[in-house]
Amino acid sequence: MRDEYVARGPDSGAVSGRLWEGNNGMAMQSNPAGGTSWSLRHALGRLSQEEVVAALTVVLLIGFALALPGFATTANFVDLVRSISKLGILGLGMGVIVISRGIDLSEVAIMAGSWCVALAAIPRGLPPFWAAVTALAICVAIGLANGVMVAFVEAPALFVTLATAFVIYGAAYWVAAAFVVYAPQDAPGLVFAGRGALHGIPMPILVFAAAALIMHAFLSRTSIGRFIYAQGDNPDAARLTGIALRPLTVLEYVLVAALAWLAGLVWIGETGNMQMSIVQGTAIFDVILVVVLGGISLVGGRGGVFSVVVGCALIGTLLNALTIMNVNSEVQNIIRGVVLLVAIILDNWLHPRDEETARQGD
Amino acid sequence: MFSERTLTTLSAAVALSALTCGPIVAVAQEETGTKTAHELRADYDKNLKGKTIAFLPIATGVPLMDEWGTVIKTEAEWSGMKFTIRDPNNNPSAMQQALTALVDEKPDVIVVQNPSVTLLQKELKRAEAQGIHVIQMNMSSNYKSDAFVGADWFEVGRILAEDVVKACGTGSGASGEVQIVQGELTAAASVDQIAGVMDTLNKDKAIKVVSNQAAQWDANNALNITATVIQQHPDLCASIGFWGIMQSGAAQAIRNAGKIDKVKVYASGEGSQLDCDQINQGNFYKFLSYTAGEQGRDAFLAAVALLEGDAKPGSSHREYYTRPMWLDKTNASGANCYAVLKPPTPTADATAKK
Numbered sequence: 001m002r003d004e005y006v007a008r009g010p011d012s013g014a015v016s017g018r019l020w021e022g023n024n025g026m027a028m029q030s031n032p033a034g035g036t037s038w039s040l041r042h043a044l045g046r047l048s049q050e051e052v053v054a055a056l057t058v059v060l061l062i063g064f065a066l067a068l069p070g071f072a073t074t075a076n077f078v079d080l081v082r083s084i085s086k087l088g089i090l091g092l093g094m095g096v097i098v099i100s101r102g103i104d105l106s107e108v109a110i111m112a113g114s115w116c117v118a119l120a121a122i123p124r125g126l127p128p129f130w131a132a133v134t135a136l137a138i139c140v141a142i143g144l145a146n147g148v149m150v151a152f153v154e155a156p157a158l159f160v161t162l163a164t165a166f167v168i169y170g171a172a173y174w175v176a177a178a179f180v181v182y183a184p185q186d187a188p189g190l191v192f193a194g195r196g197a198l199h200g201i202p203m204p205i206l207v208f209a210a211a212a213l214i215m216h217a218f219l220s221r222t223s224i225g226r227f228i229y230a231q232g233d234n235p236d237a238a239r240l241t242g243i244a245l246r247p248l249t250v251l252e253y254v255l256v257a258a259l260a261w262l263a264g265l266v267w268i269g270e271t272g273n274m275q276m277s278i279v280q281g282t283a284i285f286d287v288i289l290v291v292v293l294g295g296i297s298l299v300g301g302r303g304g305v306f307s308v309v310v311g312c313a314l315i316g317t318l319l320n321a322l323t324i325m326n327v328n329s330e331v332q333n334i335i336r337g338v339v340l341l342v343a344i345i346l347d348n349w350l351h352p353r354d355e356e357t358a359r360q361g362d
Numbered sequence: 363m364f365s366e367r368t369l370t371t372l373s374a375a376v377a378l379s380a381l382t383c384g385p386i387v388a389v390a391q392e393e394t395g396t397k398t399a400h401e402l403r404a405d406y407d408k409n410l411k412g413k414t415i416a417f418l419p420i421a422t423g424v425p426l427m428d429e430w431g432t433v434i435k436t437e438a439e440w441s442g443m444k445f446t447i448r449d450p451n452n453n454p455s456a457m458q459q460a461l462t463a464l465v466d467e468k469p470d471v472i473v474v475q476n477p478s479v480t481l482l483q484k485e486l487k488r489a490e491a492q493g494i495h496v497i498q499m500n501m502s503s504n505y506k507s508d509a510f511v512g513a514d515w516f517e518v519g520r521i522l523a524e525d526v527v528k529a530c531g532t533g534s535g536a537s538g539e540v541q542i543v544q545g546e547l548t549a550a551a552s553v554d555q556i557a558g559v560m561d562t563l564n565k566d567k568a569i570k571v572v573s574n575q576a577a578q579w580d581a582n583n584a585l586n587i588t589a590t591v592i593q594q595h596p597d598l599c600a601s602i603g604f605w606g607i608m609q610s611g612a613a614q615a616i617r618n619a620g621k622i623d624k625v626k627v628y629a630s631g632e633g634s635q636l637d638c639d640q641i642n643q644g645n646f647y648k649f650l651s652y653t654a655g656e657q658g659r660d661a662f663l664a665a666v667a668l669l670e671g672d673a674k675p676g677s678s679h680r681e682y683y684t685r686p687m688w689l690d691k692t693n694a695s696g697a698n699c700y701a702v703l704k705p706p707t708p709t710a711d712a713t714a715k716k
Contacts, residue, residue, distance in 0.1 A: 070594045079593050083586050179424045179702075180581070180607045180636060185643055195618060271585050272614040272645075275607070276423070280452055281580060323590040329576050329583060330547055 041350065049295030050303070052346065054310045057317055064321045071324060078202065084290075084316035085204035086263050086270070091290045091308040092215045093259030097252050098291055099219070101232040101300030102150065102157040104256045106142070108284045109165035111260040111267065113172035114138040115274045119183060120176035128187035136261050142168065143257025147250030169279045180275045183268045194269015204266045211262060216305040228252065232300030282333070289336065290315055293343045314339070409670045411442035414469035415662075418461060419499075420477050422449040422705035425607075426632040426654050427475065430499060431706040433658025434473060434665075439709060441666075446708040454481055461485045471495045471665045473511075476503040479550055490676030495668040497661055500652075501550045508673075509664040509680040513652040515551055518630050518686055519558020522602055522650055525688075529626050530599035531566040537597035538568040543584050543612050544576040545604045552576070555604050555630070572598065581611030588615035598625050606631030606640065606649060613645035633689060638699035641689055649689040655700050657684050 047055070065072035090107055097104045118135035122128060142164065149160045183191055196203040219225040227248055230238040239245050268274055294311030296303030318339065322332050415438045419427035435445040448464060450457035454477055461482055464472060472494055476482055483505045486496050490507060500512030530536045542559060545552040556574075563569045573591045577583035584603065592598055592615060601616065603609025609629035616625045626647040631637050633651030640646045660682040667680065689698055 075593050076590070079589055083589060173423050180610075182610070182636065182639065267582070270614070270618070271582050271611050272617075273581055273607075273610060275581055277452075278580065278582065281578070319586070320590055323573075323575070323587055324594055326573050326575065328547065329578065329587070 047350075049343075049346075049350070050307050050310050052350075053294055053314050053343070057310060057314045060314070060317050060321070064317070068321060068324055071321060076320070076324075078205070080316050080320040081205050081208075082202045083320065084312040085202075085208040086266050087286060087290060087315070088208045088308060088312040089211050089259055089263040089266065090287045091312060092211055092305065093256035093263075094287045094291045095296050095303065095305065095308045096215070096219070096228065096259075097157075097256050098288075098296050098298060099232045099300060099303060100228045100249070100252050101235065102249070102252065103288075103298075104146065104161045104253065105158065105284055106146065106161040106165040106168060107256055107260050107287060109168040109279045110139055110142050110257050111264040112274055112276050112279050113168040114142070114261060115264040115268055116172045116176045116181045116276055119181040119268065119274055122184050122187070128184060128190040132190060132265065135264065136258070139257040139261040140254055143254035144250060146257070147253035150253065151246040151249035165279060165284075169276060172276055176276075179277070180273050182273045190265075191269035191272070194266045194271070196269075204270055207262065207266055211259065212305050212309060219304055224248070224251070229301050232302070234301075286315075286336075289340050293340060406670075407442060410666065412444070413471070413669060414444040414446060415471045415473065415665055416464050416467075416469040417445070417447045417706075418450070418457070418464060418472060418474045419447075420450065420457065420475050421452045422447070425634040425636060425702045426500075428703055428705045429632065429634065429654035429700055430473075430475075430658040430661065432703050433655055434662050435706040435709070437659065437662040438665075444709045445706070447706060449705070454478075458482065458485065461489075465489045465492060465494065468492060469494060470669065471497060473497045473499055473661050473665070475499045476501045476550070478548055479504045487676075493675050495665070495675045497664050497668075499661060500657065506679050508668055508675060508678060509682065511660045511664055511682040511684075512657060513551075513630075513684045513686065515554030516558040516561075517683075518650060518652065519555040519560075520562050521558075521686055521688075522555075522628055522630060523559040523562035525648060526600045526602060526626070526628060527562060527566045527569060530569060532568040534568075534599075536599040538566075538570050539572045539595050539598045540569055541572060541588065541591050541595075541598060541601040541612075542574040543587065543601065543603040543609060544574070545579045545608065547576050552604055559602060577608055577611070579605055579608050581608055581614075584608050584611035585615045588612040589618065592616055592619045592621060592625070596621070600626040600628060600647075603627070603629040605629065606634075606637040606646070610636075610640050610645060613640065617645065630686070633687070633699060634702050635699045636702060638689065638694040641691060641694040644691075647690070649694070651687045651689050651698070652684045653687055660684065 070076065090111070093107055094104060114135040117138060118126075118131040121134065122131050126134065146161055146164055149155050150157045193203050193207050198206060219228065227238065227243045230241070230243060231245055231248060235245060264274065290311035291303075291308060292298060292311075293314060294303060294307030294309070296307045315336065318335060319332060322335065415434065417431050417434055419431065422428060422431065431447055435447075438445045446469065448460040450460050457477065458481065461472075461474065462485060465485065465488060472489055474482065474486065474496065476498060480503065483503045486498075486503060486505050486507055489496050495509075496507035497509040497511055498507055502510050502512075526540060528534070530538050530540060540563065542556070544556055547553070560571075563571060572595045573587065575587050577587055588601065588611070598616075598621070601609070601612050603612055606629045609627065609631075613622065613627045616622050616627060622644060627645060628648055628650070629637070629640075629646055630650040630652065632654035633649070634654070637646070637649055637651065641649055664680060664682050668675075671678075687698070
């Protein structure tokens, strides 16, 4: 069983690509006049979505480097990667939960709420270290609550986490009662993860890289990680093979919350504040965008850490270039939406729904 | 004419009468006071006491709107009025519904902040047709109601830009490169402010606007845009932001790039302690405050004028413009920075429907 799930691991897109190759063989027999469009799809179908997105990113990078003065510099590249680090860390958490066939719409609220409450306590005498611990404790508690509601009460994750987001938003306001909470100026340790640098590399990049490596090892090299893929692939089969799905689900939601805490730690250092209003913005959809874009399918069991990385890279490249071109952020939103649509359509074209992946509503 | 003795006797008598009668007169005044004072207050009470003032901001929990609400509530309750508040929480359709419900409850005055120039237009007209005075705060709709209270955004933009031209323009020896961080392109506060800024900046050939983008009032968006801009334009002279809380993100990006002492960060805003902290930490070079507390008081005074006046709702227009005030390290303290408070709650019996 284990080997089977290794094959379904982070490079599962490639696996489904090969499966698709088989299907295509039959399609060609029934329709030999398919011609060139079929072979293009056939050739692209061999690629996983990660590889398509990665290739697209490289094409864009080369294009911008040739056409846009000031784009192809080391400093700009560092800035580009730095700007997607927080989104990437949040994406790692969302990735895990989507792989398990769940979703967590409260991730941004967990990040903002826990850190708002913790930062607001600092001026009242809480030492920065204990503020960070408090934020982590709040995150874990919310993750536990989400997990228990989904796993044991068996409420749909979409509604549970949507409701949790509202509760967190209200509760954080009630406790912290501030539209924006600023990070303390005299706590270098607390803001280091967002503001510091090692050998000239900004800390947010290093934190994202470390988190990505750890999550990759967790998902592809540990049994629990394999179980998460098994759960996303086919929950009933996973349960029948003896995986304790309920505790596993709780663990997943706690993991998302812990990564939200980490993203918050970077966020407060980098921006110097935490603003509850981000909960009401499109931040959570940006997170889902990079996850889905990179090939972590909403049907579960597909994609991996590399998906999040390439999804972030594509979005980061686009946004960086558009900012250099002085394109307004409203137009940037349109382009972001179009990119997501294209990714979804491309995914459908390359990997059509079949009995295995179809779900109610498809 | 009078002998010295008579004079002495007279003055003694005057002194005596003053000693004896004085307290009697004084006592009489303590008991009843002057007639005028009574009449003035009676007139004030007749017009105000028991009346209801409703406040409908875009959202509560924001320092600007909470300060308005708190000042209006404090003043209204002191004068014997009832205060009520609705929180649509940034949701335009919730705001429309809240206004419709408010109009049906028929308060005497509605103080409203418009998220756009058209959203509430019709409903505000209906309110005045129903006999409710409407005061629009800071962001007006296309409908001119009984009163407008707030900043003249074109003027705010012009004052910001004039200082930037002085610091970065011809003869300053600086690069002349300027970044502008707008709020939301559709909000009146952004539209008029950018008009004032560009009108002034365009007059100086040395000024070059290298980036003019909207950050949706969000500090993190401002940070990401500015991190790229400062990297592409290391000689940036000034950054202008249309709201303090958003612009703190731009300032942080410039600080992260190690350029906070070289780039002059400007912002306009309500002037809360949060803004003053940014000034005192050296993030903001100069801050143009439109003093939210004064605006709240202006709104209440506009309500008093409307309730005491004879003009029917919808028949007159009054304007109460706010005088913007520069804040920098020399004066960003004390009364110039108001403390951030919790959102106000309605007066206990104002929640009951009429």
